[in-house]
Amino acid sequence: MILLRLAMRSLVARRLTVGLTIFAVALSVALFLGVEKVRTGAKASFGDTISDTDLIVGARSGSVQLLLYSVFRIGNATNNVSWESYQDIAARPEVDWIVPISLGDSHRQFRVMGTTAEYFERYKYRSGRSLEFVQGRAFDDLFDAVIGADVAATLGYRLDDPLVVAHGLASFVSHDNQPFRVAGILAKTGTPVDRTVIVSLGAIEAIHVDWQGGAQIRGQATTPDEIRQMELSPGAITAAMIGVKSRLQIFALQRSINQYPEEPLLAVLPGVALQELWGIVGIAETALVAVSGMVVATALLGMAAMIFSGLNERRREMAILRAVGARPSTIMGLLMLEAVLMAAIAALLGIALLYAGLWIMRPYVDAAFGLYLPLEPLSSREGLVVVAVIVAAAATSIFPALRAYRLSLSDGMTVRN
Amino acid sequence: MNARSALALDQVSFHWAGHDDFGLKVPDFRLKPGERVLLLGESGSGKSTLLSLICGINAPQAGSIQVDGTELTTMRPAARDRFRAEKIGIVFQQFNLLPYASPMDNILLPLRFAPERRARVGDARGAALALTDALGLARAAMTSSTADRLSVGQQQRVAVARALIGAPSLIVADEPTSALDANSQSNFLDLLFAQCAAAGSTLLMVSHDERLAPRFDRSVRMKDIATLSREAAA
Numbered sequence: 001m002i003l004l005r006l007a008m009r010s011l012v013a014r015r016l017t018v019g020l021t022i023f024a025v026a027l028s029v030a031l032f033l034g035v036e037k038v039r040t041g042a043k044a045s046f047g048d049t050i051s052d053t054d055l056i057v058g059a060r061s062g063s064v065q066l067l068l069y070s071v072f073r074i075g076n077a078t079n080n081v082s083w084e085s086y087q088d089i090a091a092r093p094e095v096d097w098i099v100p101i102s103l104g105d106s107h108r109q110f111r112v113m114g115t116t117a118e119y120f121e122r123y124k125y126r127s128g129r130s131l132e133f134v135q136g137r138a139f140d141d142l143f144d145a146v147i148g149a150d151v152a153a154t155l156g157y158r159l160d161d162p163l164v165v166a167h168g169l170a171s172f173v174s175h176d177n178q179p180f181r182v183a184g185i186l187a188k189t190g191t192p193v194d195r196t197v198i199v200s201l202g203a204i205e206a207i208h209v210d211w212q213g214g215a216q217i218r219g220q221a222t223t224p225d226e227i228r229q230m231e232l233s234p235g236a237i238t239a240a241m242i243g244v245k246s247r248l249q250i251f252a253l254q255r256s257i258n259q260y261p262e263e264p265l266l267a268v269l270p271g272v273a274l275q276e277l278w279g280i281v282g283i284a285e286t287a288l289v290a291v292s293g294m295v296v297a298t299a300l301l302g303m304a305a306m307i308f309s310g311l312n313e314r315r316r317e318m319a320i321l322r323a324v325g326a327r328p329s330t331i332m333g334l335l336m337l338e339a340v341l342m343a344a345i346a347a348l349l350g351i352a353l354l355y356a357g358l359w360i361m362r363p364y365v366d367a368a369f370g371l372y373l374p375l376e377p378l379s380s381r382e383g384l385v386v387v388a389v390i391v392a393a394a395a396t397s398i399f400p401a402l403r404a405y406r407l408s409l410s411d412g413m414t415v416r417n
Numbered sequence: 418m419n420a421r422s423a424l425a426l427d428q429v430s431f432h433w434a435g436h437d438d439f440g441l442k443v444p445d446f447r448l449k450p451g452e453r454v455l456l457l458g459e460s461g462s463g464k465s466t467l468l469s470l471i472c473g474i475n476a477p478q479a480g481s482i483q484v485d486g487t488e489l490t491t492m493r494p495a496a497r498d499r500f501r502a503e504k505i506g507i508v509f510q511q512f513n514l515l516p517y518a519s520p521m522d523n524i525l526l527p528l529r530f531a532p533e534r535r536a537r538v539g540d541a542r543g544a545a546l547a548l549t550d551a552l553g554l555a556r557a558a559m560t561s562s563t564a565d566r567l568s569v570g571q572q573q574r575v576a577v578a579r580a581l582i583g584a585p586s587l588i589v590a591d592e593p594t595s596a597l598d599a600n601s602q603s604n605f606l607d608l609l610f611a612q613c614a615a616a617g618s619t620l621l622m623v624s625h626d627e628r629l630a631p632r633f634d635r636s637v638r639m640k641d642i643a644t645l646s647r648e649a650a651a
Contacts, residue, residue, distance in 0.1 A: 325502020
């Protein structure tokens, strides 16, 4: 007890250097844990992006690319899936449900996705959660649009507001003559759906009625009412989400889609593709962990250096301890105890810094990156990291402590300066 | 050997490891229980080495050292450390205290390493305060948060209280008065003697100041009890 109190008092007496050292270690711990939190948060929200969908079908490319454009709305499809192929697949006996996705247009900075009303039932995220409407409902008119939470928040849209879809992405040509209406606003999901404008598949066709080969046909302007009378069956879609009747059929269906003779198609299992994608992102992840680990090691070395540099001034103190009966090993232990105390205080401070940082940064990170960082207690892995830091501090302090051991052996009760 | 000595050195021979040229030999040096002895010697006369042998910090290559009837030379280093904590109180010239610790913690420190002495004390805080009261230390000084706020004179008294708590059989004081002025010196010695007598402790005090000699039961010159060899020394 008295030794613990002495160690604390000794640290308090050297509060400036000790405080700076603790702060450095605390910052490194906060950084390391922050990286852990972001990493696991990113991985979780990444893996939560799509669930309960058995296969995603698109034109033949790579599985990662298909996943990126169909689910994450990153990049573009190199090719489309013809409506005939889509119907062929939909007619297969294994298919329980199929939802088409048609991408390529945008509204302001947000992607526009054409699909069927079934999308709102079938799309699931975060292990089986369904989309929910904050306001309104799914589209029933041709020019109805459902917008994600971020779209509504960023553009300030409310129900029944008009919106205009631009052709292509980042294009200045707008489909001015077919204004859409906000029919529903979705609740925040933390997935790319938040940043999507969802319209019916027919609507995608409708806005292209007067267009041909990517350009507007001169002098031709069909009114919305005329369009409503037209037969709007799509020529092609971008991708489709499929649910099968029995999970056992997934691979058979995947194989037959991949070998579809009429058109080169690709079917992927979302989970497998997600893992493949994370495998690529994972290199950066490992690098991040390694760098923050180095920062912790640097801070601990700084602490060892601080203990080392203090040893000479503390020889008198060691002589006093020896005189009252402390063994050299007790003095060694006292120094290591100080290091462990510093590391423990630093770890607690680091955890406090982490949660303060998370609390402050969370809304911003969520808004800017769609990354949801839960304010959860430390995971067992993170707890292990904290323990490892304290153990590493004890291990690092062995070197100055050994030096103190030797000094106190040779000095005894006298101090030669 | 009939009456047990408080301290007995017999044919002790010591040289520092790796320094065969520097050696200290003490053929015969004894203190009777309760005796107050002044050991006179200039710096460099081997006093520090002798004290480190008596306190069991170092062990001689030959001979016997007994404190309160217990042979030190056959003990392992850790046992000697424990023995020192139990049986010997030490006062240095100055800077006796851990500056960051409270005076109370400084006084109680040896008890941490000496369970028997601790058990003998009973109420440690009470005993510490009784000692500091007897040594004329104001209670206000005792409540000071750290020992480095005390004056040198106060610090020396706290050091004496630390040496005496639990009444160890031997008190070793290494020039404890040299940092004090003449008036305080005399005062300090009065208090030291009174408390050693109260605790029944034997006192061995080292000094270079011969004027202190009349106040002790006996004074011994370093050169009379020990021979120092340093052939190769410059």
